[in-house]
Amino acid sequence: MRSDVIKKGYLKAPNRSLLRACGVSEEDFDKPFIGVANSYIDIIPGHFYLNEYARIIKDEIRKNGCVPFEFNTIGVDDGIAMGHSGMLYSLPSREIIANSVESVMNAHALDALICIPNCDKITPGMLMGALRVNVPTIFVSGGPMRAGFSEKGEKLTLNSVFEAVGAYEVKKITESELKDIECKACPSGGSCSGLFTANSMNSLCEAMGIALSGNGTALALSDERENLLRQAARRICEIALQSASDSDKAERFKIRNIINRASIRNTMVVDMAMGGSSNTILHMLAISREAGAPLDIKELNDISKKIAHIAKVAPSLPEVAMEDIGNAGGISAVIKEISRRDNGLLDLDALTITGESLGERIKDAHIKDEKVIHKIENAYSQVGGLAILFGNLAEQGCVIKTAGITGARKFSGKAVCFDSQEDAIKGIIKGRVQKGDVCVIRYEGPKGGPGMQEMLSPTSLIMGMGLGADVALITDGRFSGATRGLSIGHISPEAAEGGLIGLLQDGDIIDIDVDKYEINARLSEGEIAERKAKFTPLQKPLHSRWLAQYQKLVSNASNGAVLDLDFFKKVIL
Numbered sequence: 001m002r003s004d005v006i007k008k009g010y011l012k013a014p015n016r017s018l019l020r021a022c023g024v025s026e027e028d029f030d031k032p033f034i035g036v037a038n039s040y041i042d043i044i045p046g047h048f049y050l051n052e053y054a055r056i057i058k059d060e061i062r063k064n065g066c067v068p069f070e071f072n073t074i075g076v077d078d079g080i081a082m083g084h085s086g087m088l089y090s091l092p093s094r095e096i097i098a099n100s101v102e103s104v105m106n107a108h109a110l111d112a113l114i115c116i117p118n119c120d121k122i123t124p125g126m127l128m129g130a131l132r133v134n135v136p137t138i139f140v141s142g143g144p145m146r147a148g149f150s151e152k153g154e155k156l157t158l159n160s161v162f163e164a165v166g167a168y169e170v171k172k173i174t175e176s177e178l179k180d181i182e183c184k185a186c187p188s189g190g191s192c193s194g195l196f197t198a199n200s201m202n203s204l205c206e207a208m209g210i211a212l213s214g215n216g217t218a219l220a221l222s223d224e225r226e227n228l229l230r231q232a233a234r235r236i237c238e239i240a241l242q243s244a245s246d247s248d249k250a251e252r253f254k255i256r257n258i259i260n261r262a263s264i265r266n267t268m269v270v271d272m273a274m275g276g277s278s279n280t281i282l283h284m285l286a287i288s289r290e291a292g293a294p295l296d297i298k299e300l301n302d303i304s305k306k307i308a309h310i311a312k313v314a315p316s317l318p319e320v321a322m323e324d325i326g327n328a329g330g331i332s333a334v335i336k337e338i339s340r341r342d343n344g345l346l347d348l349d350a351l352t353i354t355g356e357s358l359g360e361r362i363k364d365a366h367i368k369d370e371k372v373i374h375k376i377e378n379a380y381s382q383v384g385g386l387a388i389l390f391g392n393l394a395e396q397g398c399v400i401k402t403a404g405i406t407g408a409r410k411f412s413g414k415a416v417c418f419d420s421q422e423d424a425i426k427g428i429i430k431g432r433v434q435k436g437d438v439c440v441i442r443y444e445g446p447k448g449g450p451g452m453q454e455m456l457s458p459t460s461l462i463m464g465m466g467l468g469a470d471v472a473l474i475t476d477g478r479f480s481g482a483t484r485g486l487s488i489g490h491i492s493p494e495a496a497e498g499g500l501i502g503l504l505q506d507g508d509i510i511d512i513d514v515d516k517y518e519i520n521a522r523l524s525e526g527e528i529a530e531r532k533a534k535f536t537p538l539q540k541p542l543h544s545r546w547l548a549q550y551q552k553l554v555s556n557a558s559n560g561a562v563l564d565l566d567f568f569k570k571v572i573l
Contacts, residue, residue, distance in 0.1 A: 002111045003033040028067045032240035035110040036070040039122045044077040046118035046191035060233035071104045073097045078120045088451035092550045094121035101129025112240040118142035118191045123201040124283035131290035136239045136253040139211040140232040141202040143220035145190030147321035156185040157194040159315040166464015190220030193321040194314030200276035206331045207270040209352035217326030261293040262347040272307040273338045275385020275403025285560030297397045304384035306343035310374045315484045316403040328372035332365035391520035396492035396558040404484030407469030409514040413438040424458045435470040438510040444477030445494030446561040450551035456480035490557035503531040
C-alpha cells in the first residue's frame with residue numbers, strides 16, 4: 001500500500017506513535033488509509049452541511065474495512081463574492097484548493113481519495129489536485145438546491161434574483177416583488193438550482209467517469225444523495241482493498257486512467273449537449289493539462305459542430321432546474337440520447353470508477369420526459385450549446401454560451417468601453433449602454449483583474465432592463481453559469497497583455513457572428529498598428545500579496561488560467 005511508507009517497519013515507529021494519537025488502532029495499520037477531502041464551509045449554501053456528509057462517508061469507510069482521514073479545503077461562494085473586490089479571489093482559490101489536495105495527500109501518503117465538493121471553483125480545484133496525486137479517486141458532490149417559487153408560482157433560481165435587480169432598477173417590478181424573489185429563490189442547501197458552474201461541473205464528473213450516476217442531479221439533503229454518499233464510500237473502499245493485494249487493480253483505477261483524452265472528449269460532448277456554464281471551458285482546459293491530455297481550445301468547435309443541444313436548464317430555460325433533469329432520466333439519459341448521433345466523438349468503452357464502461361453504465365438509461373431532455377430529432381439546436389469565437393478581437397479565442405442567447409446570433413454594434421466591472425455597472429444603470437451597443441468590459445482577465453471576475457451583475461442588469469436581445473457584452477473576464485444573452489467572455493489575449501480589446505475606443509464597430517465562430521473589430525491593420533504603438537496597458541492598484549503572485553504566474557483564459565512557471569519564463573523573463 002502507498003501508506004506503508006508512513007506505517008510499516010521499525011523506522012516508522014514515530015510516525016505510528018503520532019497516528020495512534022489520532023485514534024488509529026493496532027489493526028488499522030493493516031488497512032488502506034483513505035483521504036476524505038471535504039469542502040465544508042458555513043458561508044456557502046452548497047457546503048454548510050458537508051460536515052455531516054463527511055461524517056456519513058467516514059462511517060461507511062470504517063464499516064468497509066478502511067481508515068478515513070478527513071481534511072478540508074477552502075471555498076469561495078461566487079454569488080456572495082460577486083459585485084465587489086472579493087470576486088478577485090474566486091478563480092485564484094481554485095489553485096489553493098488544488099495545492100491543498102496535493103499537499104495533504106502526498107505529505108501523508110494516503111492510498112485513495114474521496115472528494116466532497118459542490119460549488120464554483122471547488123470541484124475543478126479538487127480535480128486538479130487529485131490528478132497530481134494520481135490515486136484511485138471518487139467524487140461525490142453535495143448536490144443541487146431545490147428550485148424556489150415566487151408568490152406568483154413562477155420557478156426561481158439565483159439568476160432570477162440578479163435579473164430582478166435590473167427589473168427593479170427600471171421600475172418593472174416593485175420593491176416588495178424584489179423582496180419576494182430574494183427570499184424565495186434559494187429555499188434550501190445545495191448548489192444553485194440551475195445549470196450554473198457548480199452543477200455543470202458536478203454533472204461533467206459523471207461524464208468523466210469519476211462520479212457515480214446521479215452525482216449531478218440528486219438533490220442536496222435528500223435520501224437519494226445520502227445513498228450516493230454511502231455507495232461512493234463503499235466503492236472507494238472496494239478499490240482500495242483490492243489494490244492492496246493486486247498492483248494491477250491499483251494501477252487500473254488511478255484517476256489518470258479514468259480521466260484521459262477519451263474521457264475528456266466525452267465530457268466536452270456532454271457539455272455541448274447540455275449547454276453548460278462557459279466556465280466549464282476554462283476549467284476543462286486546466287483539468288486536461290493536469291491529466292496530461294491538454295485540450296486545444298480550437299478543438300471545441302469541432303465537437304460543437306457535431307453535437308446536438310438537447311437539454312436546456314435555467315438560466316437558458318428558466319422553468320427547468322437540475323431536479324427536472326434528474327426526474328427526466330439524468331445525465332445518463334442525456335449521454336444515451338446523444339450517443340444515437342455522436343458522429344464518432346463519444347468513447348463508450350471509456351472506463352468509469354465503478355469498473356463498468358460508460359456504455360455499460362448508460363445502457364438502461366432512457367428519457368422519461370421529452371419536454372426536459374429532447375430527442376435529437378427535436379433538439380434545441382443541431383450544434384452544441386457552447387462555442388469558441390475567433391477573430392482579430394480574440395486571436396486565441398473567446399467563449400459564448402450559445403444556449404443562453406436570447407436575440408440574434410449575428411450582431412454588429414458600437415463599442416461602449418469600460419475598464420472595470422464596477423464602471424460598467426454604473427454606466428449601464430446610468431443608461432450609457434443603449435439598444436444596438438456592444439458593452440465592452442476589459443482589464444478583468446486573469447492578469448488584468450487580476451483574478452478574472454464573473455460578470456453576472458452587468459449581464460443580469462442588461463437582461464432585467466429589457467435589453468438582453470438588443471445589446472451584446474464582451475469581456476476578457478468571465479461569466480457566471482447564470483449568465484444569458486449575447487455575452488462573450490474569456491477574450492484572449494486579454495487587455496492586460498496587449499490584446500485588441502484593450503485598444504478599442506467608444507464607437508468602434510464590433511461584428512459578431514456566432515454561426516461562423518467569428519468576432520472582429522471593424523479596424524484596419526494600419527489602425528490597429530497605430531493604436532498598439534501608443535498603447536500602455538492599464539495598471540490597477542494591487543494591495544494583495546497573493547493576487548500579486550497570481551498575476552505574475554497566471555496564463556490567459558485560453559490556456560486555462562493556470563499557474564504555469566514555464567509560461568511565466570517564456571512570456572515574462
